[in-house]
Amino acid sequence: MARKTTTGDPRLDALAGGGPKRSPNVRALARFAANSDCQLATVGFAARIDFDKLLVGTEFEVPFGQSPFAFRRGDRFEDLLRKNDYDPLLGLFRDHLGFKVSDARVKNLRGGARNRRGMEKRAKQTEDEIRAIIQGSKSAPNLLDGAVLTREIAGVRSYFEADAIAAQFDGPIRAGEVKSFPTVDGQADPDKVGAAVAQVSIYILLLRELVARLGGDPEQAVSDEALIITPKNTGLQPTMCVRPVRAHVERARRILDSTPSATEIADSLPRKLPTFGSIADVSARESKRVDGARKLIEVIGNNYRPSCLAACGLSRMCRHRAHERGDPQVVGGSLERLVPGISSLDRVHKLAAGGRPKKEEAAVAEQLKRAATLRERYAK
Ligand code: SF4
Structure with a gap:
């Protein structure tokens, strides 16, 4: 007899690991639709995890919820x-x-x-x-x-x-x-x-x-x-x-129609990931919980945007990580679109200062150098 699951796949049930469940309401669905380009948000949604409660009691807790x-x-x-x-x-x-x-x-x-x-x-x-x-x-x-x-x-x-x-x-x-x-x-x-x-x-x-x-x-x-x-x-x-x-x-409609099935999502996950339950466990050491969340982000992948701050319980952690890495996403969508294919803000800075671009960076590097020259001229 097939094992009973709550998510549609026993591997997702195992990853949920007794973590905080979100109630199935339209607000959760709308938030998922807003974050559907984030792999971790998709996995969390499929595992039915309430991200707002995952990091409660850690420095990355997000004070969501109404007073x-x-x-x-x-x-x-x-x-x-x-x-x-x-x-x-x-x-x-x-x-x-x-x-x-x-x-x-x-x-x-x-x-x-x-x-x-x-x-x-x-x-x-x-x-x-x-x-x-x-x-x-x-x-x-x-x-x-x-x-x-x-x-x-x-x-x-x-x-x-x-x-x-x-x-x-x-x-x-x-x-x-x-x-x-x-x-x-x-x-x-x-x-x-x-x-x-x-x-x-x-x-x-x-x-x-x-x-x-x-x-x-x-x-x-x-x-x-x-x-x-x-x-x-x-x-x-x-x-x-x-x-x-x-x-x-x-x-x-487009987003929900293209959401992969629970099995497809589970197939894409490596084994031996920290469970959402262990990350949410307030009796565990904070550093262990935070390390677990970091590992999930690194292995599964995320897609931080400033708009995450209003919509996702992991946003403080994802923002922190994006700052550490100098991800162009931290500055927001319009500026990010100006530097496609450039991996970090450090790299943007180097290219603007005349650093040698890789082939795929050449077009943006040219624009950055021109902008830096103009900035210098008018800053004098
Ligand atoms: S805050 Fe992090 S996990 Fe949440 S949607 Fe944004 S990138 Fe994904």
Whole structure:
């Protein structure tokens, strides 16, 4: 009888080694999509490891996660939206999108067990409700709270609990995300809006795939406009902004479609790697944990970018290592693109000072020398 695995491959289970697990939500999926060009992030995602908790208690711990205050504010805001049979939320659809909401049918799929069986049940309920919507059934909901969407990721069927709400009022299904960060004078923190847009884009992708499986027309049935619902100013009065996210949805599709299977990922790993569990073990010596993480980065490979700092629990360690090596990535994407094929910032400096380039460095070296000459001339 085949051994039972949680990741789809016993070698990935062994590498996980009892390390901290991440919950299967759309936020995790959106973060994976943002870091999919990093080999270690791909392995960690396939092994279902929560990178935010790996280096807790070491000098490289990343203080991710919301403060208790932010959590409470988020809970209060969501409760407020559901008050009086979702009156405040329906009011947003009426005021911002012109929907007729007086007889809206609301279906709340939250509640029940949060284990795999509970998620499977909610995924089935979500499928039934979406089928009813696309078939135009009179009893179909106009508002669906707590849908669970599924997808094969790295060869394993995963369940994603959508914070978002899908609504349909004589038009395509809309997917939205509720966030508790404030929108002031129509403006909100661009990083937080970007993360919310990435999440809704994944909901849209998963919804479209579900519609296709049910025999509907995904493009017509699901809008590619994202609804971001936030409090207005510092209070809790809700507001909504609508963002076109077609390009985000397409990008997410390309990335998720090209994700290797759990077996392919496991095949690519050498034997005798430190386990994620040993790195996360707070009772172990800090130096041993840090060495373990370094070894994983070195053997599996990473792809540090400044944007990792907002998205990955290993970012402080990866940044430290990139600084040690003088990786051009530490200066960010636009500058990095100016020096393709040059292995380090030290090497950039040497070439700019007239160092002899290798064949593949010649074109960039010429530009660097010219830039250095100009800089000298104008610095005088
Ligand atoms: S911080 Fe490191 S492990 Fe995380 S995505 Fe960036 S390069 Fe990959």
